Amino acid sequence: MQQISESELVLMRIIWKNGGTALYSHIMEELGKDSNVWKKNTVLTLLSRLVEKNYLKTDKIGRRNEYRAVVGEQEYRAKQTRNFLDKIYQGNVSGLVSTLLQQEILSEEELKEIEAFWERRRQE
Numbered sequence: 010m011q012q013i014s015e016s017e018l019v020l021m022r023i024i025w026k027n028g029g030t031a032l033y034s035h036i037m038e039e040l041g042k043d044s045n046v047w048k049k050n051t052v053l054t055l056l057s058r059l060v061e062k063n064y065l066k067t068d069k070i071g072r073r074n075e076y077r078a079v080v081g082e083q084e085y086r087a088k089q090t091r092n093f094l095d096k097i098y099q100g101n102v103s104g105l106v107s108t109l110l111q112q113e114i115l116s117e118e119e120l121k122e123i124e125a126f127w128e129r130r131r132q133e
Contacts (some may be wrong), residue, residue: 024077
């Protein structure tokens, strides 16, 4: 899975939020809500790159393209998390968790949520 830029990720999030498909007009509308002033050609170029990287496919609806996510949000997150873990911590999950705790990035409440998650997993 190729890396995508921050701008490409913004577009993917719009498409994922819309159930995995979106027309160009919907994407532009969503970008406008966040006061993003993106030029038409910029958005079209980013969408084309996402198609080339196999994150999106296009379906013709009349004269318009509907962009459909090939990679789901959860799949993307999982792959990026694994890449980060391998690159920064050489795959050592306890090193990541230790850093999160030491730097007080992971709150006590979040840690309890993780413990509850693991308890449920063990009972399955």
